[in-house]
Amino acid sequence: MDTPILxxxxxxxxxxxxxxxxLGRLRERLCEVASLTLTVVVLALSLYLYSxxxxxxxxxxxxxxxxxxxWLGGFGVDYYLGVDGLSAxxxxxxxxxxxxxVLGSWDLITEKKxxxxxxxxxxxxxxxxxxxxxxxxxxxxxxxxxxxxxxxFIGVWGGPRRKYAAMKFLIFTYVGSVIMLLGFILIYLxxxxxxxxxxxxxxxxxFWVQLLATVATFVGFxxxxxxxxxxxxxxxxxxxxxxxxxxxxAGLLLKMGGYGFIRVNLGLLAxxxxxxxxxxxxxxxxxxxxxxxxxxxxxxxxxxxxxxxINHMGFVLLGSFAGISASTAQGAIYGISGAIFQMFxxxxxxxxxxxxSGYIHEQAGTRNIDELKGxxxxxxxxxxxxxxxxxxxxxxxxxxxxxxEWMVILSAISVNTWYALAVLIPLxxxxxxxxxxxxxxxxxxxxxxxxxxxxxxxxxxxxxYLVPLFLLLVFPSLILGVVDPLSSALFQAVGGGx
Amino acid sequence: MSTxxxxxxxxxxxxxxxxxxxxxxxxxxxxxxxxxxxxxALLLSLTLTLFKMLNYLSAPxxxxxxxxxEDFLAYFFALTVLLVSLFVVLSSRNYMWGERNLAVYFxxxxxxxxxxxxxxxxxxxxxxxxxxxxxSIPTYVLAGLRKSDPFSNEASVKYFLLGAFSSGILxxxxxxxxxxTGTTNLNAVLQNLxxxxxxxxxxxxxxxxxxxxxxxxxxxxxxFHMWIPDAYEGxxxxxxxxxxxxxKKAGFVVAIRxxxxxxxxxxxxxxxxxxxxxxxxxxxxxxxxxxxxxxxxMLAYSSIAQAGYLLIGFxxxxxxxxxxxxxxxxxxxxxxAVMQSAAFLAVAAVDRAIGKVGLDSFxxxxxxxxxxxxxxAVALLALAGIPPLNGFWSKLVLFTAAIQGDMAWLAVAAVxxxxxxxxxxxxxxxxxxxxxxxxxxxxxxxxxxxxxSAVLLIATAITIVVGIYPSLIYDLAKxxxxxxx
Numbered sequence: 007m008d009t010p011i012l013x014x015x016x017x018x019x020x021x022x023x024x025x026x027x028x029l030g031r032l033r034e035r036l037c038e039v040a041s042l043t044l045t046v047v048v049l050a051l052s053l054y055l056y057s058x059x060x061x062x063x064x065x066x067x068x069x070x071x072x073x074x075x076x077w078l079g080g081f082g083v084d085y086y087l088g089v090d091g092l093s094a095x096x097x098x099x100x101x102x103x104x105x106x107x108v109l110g111s112w113d114l115i116t117e118k119k120x121x122x123x124x125x126x127x128x129x130x131x132x133x134x135x136x137x138x139x140x141x142x143x144x145x146x147x148x149x150x151x152x153x154x155x156x157x158x159f160i161g162v163w164g165g166p167r168r169k170y171a172a173m174k175f176l177i178f179t180y181v182g183s184v185i186m187l188l189g190f191i192l193i194y195l196x197x198x199x200x201x202x203x204x205x206x207x208x209x210x211x212x213f214w215v216q217l218l219a220t221v222a223t224f225v226g227f228x229x230x231x232x233x234x235x236x237x238x239x240x241x242x243x244x245x246x247x248x249x250x251x252x253x254x255x256a257g258l259l260l261k262m263g264g265y266g267f268i269r270v271n272l273g274l275l276a277x278x279x280x281x282x283x284x285x286x287x288x289x290x291x292x293x294x295x296x297x298x299x300x301x302x303x304x305x306x307x308x309x310x311x312x313x314x315x316i317n318h319m320g321f322v323l324l325g326s327f328a329g330i331s332a333s334t335a336q337g338a339i340y341g342i343s344g345a346i347f348q349m350f351x352x353x354x355x356x357x358x359x360x361x362x363s364g365y366i367h368e369q370a371g372t373r374n375i376d377e378l379k380g381x382x383x384x385x386x387x388x389x390x391x392x393x394x395x396x397x398x399x400x401x402x403x404x405x406x407x408x409x410x411e412w413m414v415i416l417s418a419i420s421v422n423t424w425y426a427l428a429v430l431i432p433l434x435x436x437x438x439x440x441x442x443x444x445x446x447x448x449x450x451x452x453x454x455x456x457x458x459x460x461x462x463x464x465x466x467x468x469x470x471y472l473v474p475l476f477l478l479l480v481f482p483s484l485i486l487g488v489v490d491p492l493s494s495a496l497f498q499a500v501g502g503g504x
Numbered sequence: 505m506s507t508x509x510x511x512x513x514x515x516x517x518x519x520x521x522x523x524x525x526x527x528x529x530x531x532x533x534x535x536x537x538x539x540x541x542x543x544x545a546l547l548l549s550l551t552l553t554l555f556k557m558l559n560y561l562s563a564p565x566x567x568x569x570x571x572x573x574e575d576f577l578a579y580f581f582a583l584t585v586l587l588v589s590l591f592v593v594l595s596s597r598n599y600m601w602g603e604r605n606l607a608v609y610f611x612x613x614x615x616x617x618x619x620x621x622x623x624x625x626x627x628x629x630x631x632x633x634x635x636x637x638x639x640s641i642p643t644y645v646l647a648g649l650r651k652s653d654p655f656s657n658e659a660s661v662k663y664f665l666l667g668a669f670s671s672g673i674l675x676x677x678x679x680x681x682x683x684x685t686g687t688t689n690l691n692a693v694l695q696n697l698x699x700x701x702x703x704x705x706x707x708x709x710x711x712x713x714x715x716x717x718x719x720x721x722x723x724x725x726x727x728f729h730m731w732i733p734d735a736y737e738g739x740x741x742x743x744x745x746x747x748x749x750x751x752k753k754a755g756f757v758v759a760i761r762x763x764x765x766x767x768x769x770x771x772x773x774x775x776x777x778x779x780x781x782x783x784x785x786x787x788x789x790x791x792x793x794x795x796x797x798x799x800x801x802m803l804a805y806s807s808i809a810q811a812g813y814l815l816i817g818f819x820x821x822x823x824x825x826x827x828x829x830x831x832x833x834x835x836x837x838x839x840x841a842v843m844q845s846a847a848f849l850a851v852a853a854v855d856r857a858i859g860k861v862g863l864d865s866f867x868x869x870x871x872x873x874x875x876x877x878x879x880x881a882v883a884l885l886a887l888a889g890i891p892p893l894n895g896f897w898s899k900l901v902l903f904t905a906a907i908q909g910d911m912a913w914l915a916v917a918a919v920x921x922x923x924x925x926x927x928x929x930x931x932x933x934x935x936x937x938x939x940x941x942x943x944x945x946x947x948x949x950x951x952x953x954x955x956x957s958a959v960l961l962i963a964t965a966i967t968i969v970v971g972i973y974p975s976l977i978y979d980l981a982k983x984x985x986x987x988x989x
Binding site for chain 1: 885888889890891892896897900901903904907908912915916919920922923926927930931934937938939974975978979982
């Protein structure tokens with residue numbers, strides 16, 4: 007590779023962040039425009055990256071490789087980047103969401119703008135770094151840098167209980183990360199080539215190391231995803247975070263967990279994952295039920311959406327581990343590709359819902375579902391967008407989120423018929439979304455209530471989230487073409503399919 | 505001529521000169537000249553150290569005499585302690601401005617620095633005692649420099665009593681060593697101990713225990729840590745930085761010389777002891793730090809906890825992870841010296857500018873003192889081990905050494921401790937960046953002390969640069985350890 011395109015993707019935002027901050031000190035408007043420009047540039051680059059992988063059909067192997075360059079010599083820590091189908095699709099969604107988050111922040115963030123956009127770009131750069139690191143320590147470094155902007159986002163721009171939520175977020179995720187780091191060290195020490203480089207480790211890790219490392223990474227990735235016993239930071243963080251940051255949290259930060267499970271557990275710790283897939287699958291189903299049931303009783307619209315996010319991410323866990331333990335290649339592809347597809351869809355669907363809850367809170371002064379009444383006549387454009395967004399959350403067959411959940415459930419059933427229990431989840435999800443719409447949109451407008459409707463520009467920005475969902479329903483191969491080869495490669499690596 | 509001689513000459517001449525300046529009648533001479541002389545002495549010796557290190561790297565030429573080992577390990581520690589002294593002297597210009605006895609202050613600081621440098625080179629138990637006292641005695645006075653402040657007095661008395669106690673214990677240990685081996689030269693001790701008929705000789709075990717206790721008091725190892733929080737809180741804050749980032753490190757270099765070099769034959773006895781002490785030290789330090797309501801006390805306990813991480817390197821020093829463990833110790837010693845002095849000096853800046861260091865002074869500090877707040881935040885994150893800052897890398901090396909040395913339980917404990925420590929580090933950061941200002945006039949911007957800010961910026965730059973390019977120090981530490989074996 008002549009142009010180090012991955013390094014550019016990481017360092018354009020990170021270096022640009024400083025520039026944006028300095029511009030913002032001159033004039034606040036400048037930093038908004040500059041960060042939009044930078045995120046659009048990154049989006050264009052990542053589209054180029056994605057399309058070149060898509061057209062050359064190289065989803066299964068790492069391309070655009072940079073390095074390994076020695077970083078901490080003699081210690082296995084290298085600067086080593088590369089992308090496959092999984093990374094490329096997640097990088098694309100990161101770049102896409104960053105543009106929308108910057109757009110959404112123009113209206114909703116009013117104070118300390120320079121430092122805010124500085125942190126947004128730092129976040130974007132480091133999360134892209136997470137998705138394309140091929141060295142476990144480099145991965146860990148980016149993984150941890152992501153925490154710092156998020157801590158400040160919640161703590162500085164958050165709601166009334168922001169301090170509590172920020173500390174809780176930081177401590178939960180940090181504890182998870184350091185335990186994960188122990189797993190990485192274990193892999194490094196007890197594998198024949200002492201290295202942290204992912205491609206060199208594939209298939210070389212002894213089984214007992216895999217088992218121990220799986221326990222460690224389960225905690226690390228499980229906190230981020232989140233898997234149910236480790237999820238309690240999420241509703242607090244989401245409720246307190248400003249709406250654009252909730253989009254980052256749900257749309258990207260949670261994906262780090264899903265990415266970790268697929269890259270490390272399915273890629274490196276494959277034998278242990280295949281043997282003990284049922285543990286993960288049970289945790290996944292538990293997570294989905296928990297998210298759906300607890301979302302049902304929420305009064306706060308945003309908390310309900312946050313729990314929907316837990317519910318949706320359960321599909322990722324279920325899909326990836328059902329896929330790795332499937333008996334046929336078809337089942338594996340359905341499961342793993344479905345999980346990756348689900349991450350993509352969830353990011354877009356949850357994005358519009360969180361932004362909407364932010365707008366509704368700003369216009370109506372409350373997010374309490376019982377107090378929001380008569381949106382249909384009070385704020386018709388908002389109501390329409392809310393219904394369109396909720397349909398995406400419900401995964402009805404007018405969006406691609408339907409496809410991904412269907413693929414995951416199909417794969418789960420192919421592994422064990424009992425996992426058909428997961429079919430109940432979309433049902434529950436539809437139930438609580440419809441109930442929410444009945445109470446907010448379809449109820450009569452109380453007297454003396456006057457709402458301001460969404461401005462057209464904001465509505466346009468919101469509907470942008472739905473574009474990929476429509477598009478991928480019609481052309482799912484745009485994503486699946488890149489991730490299917492990867493899924494079958496992962497499956498063949500554990501000796502499945504024959 | 506031997507390098508140690510140059511150090512001794514530079515520091516003795518300059519500190520004599522400085523102490524004579526205290527007799528001057530002109531207050532401007534008493535206030536300013538001592539600072540510039542100390543600065544010159546430190547810069548000169550730092551240059552000398554760097555020059556020697558570069559020479560050594562191109563052509564390794566260790567010089568072993570009976571009293572001193574001039575090897576890379578010694579230069580590495582000398583560099584670290586000189587850097588800390590430089591930070592402290594620069595900051596003292598702001599922090600101690602207008603106080604009485606400034607000339608005495610700087611001259612004692614120089615003497616103590618000389619003690620630390622000599623300790624880095626010392627290879628004979630008697631030389632170690634002399635250097636140890638040269639390092640310690642001035643700091644007893646420095647801790648109590650504010651004669652009218654009862655806290656400063658308490659700090660000084662407590663520190664002095666325990667310090668004298670530790671010197672006594674150390675001397676006792678040395679006399680036992682002499683009794684067992686008939687020599688005080690570390691290499692000869694090594695040879696003679698190998699002929700000891702029974703490695704579990706009760707006298708040898710008593711000797712080890714006494715060494716651990718004697719060094720442990722300086723290294724802030726639990727249960728010899730009691731004096732630390734009071735001393736660090738009561739002493740002038742620059743001196744707290746000096747004690748925690750400087751003299752403590754000197755404790756570690758002697759411990760390496762004595763345990764790893766002279767007593768490896770008895771390692772079965774001391775490695776387990778160090779593993780248990782490491783666990784106790786980091787756990788107690790972190791838990792106690794969580795409950796503190798004063799930032800300097802919190803930093804004191806954090807410094808204890810960091811000593812616990814360093815002890816991991818000793819705990820694995822007899823097994824296959826010896827090299828990695830020692831590299832980790834050296835690397836973390838350097839990083840900790842930078843992070844900890846930055847943290848304490850930021851507190852000193854707050855103390856100087858706001859006049860008190862209660863937690864309220866830190867609320868919304870970023871509005872009032874942006875440089876100080878940023879440096880303190882970076883230092884605390886580095887202490888917690890967040891990448892890509894320097895503290896992460898040395899902790900990574902130490903934890904890896906623990907797992908490699910068959911002490912996975914210690915690595916798990918250290919990792920959990922590391923997670924625990926973020927609880928109080930992040931709490932200060934939350935205080936500075938998220939909490940609303942409290943009290944009247946707490947919104948107004950304050951002029952930050954210039955030199956302290958400069959030092960903080962340098963320390964922050966080192967923290968970040970070493971974090972992004974860890975090989976810079978890691979390779980030096982590796983060279984120091986490899987040259988040693």
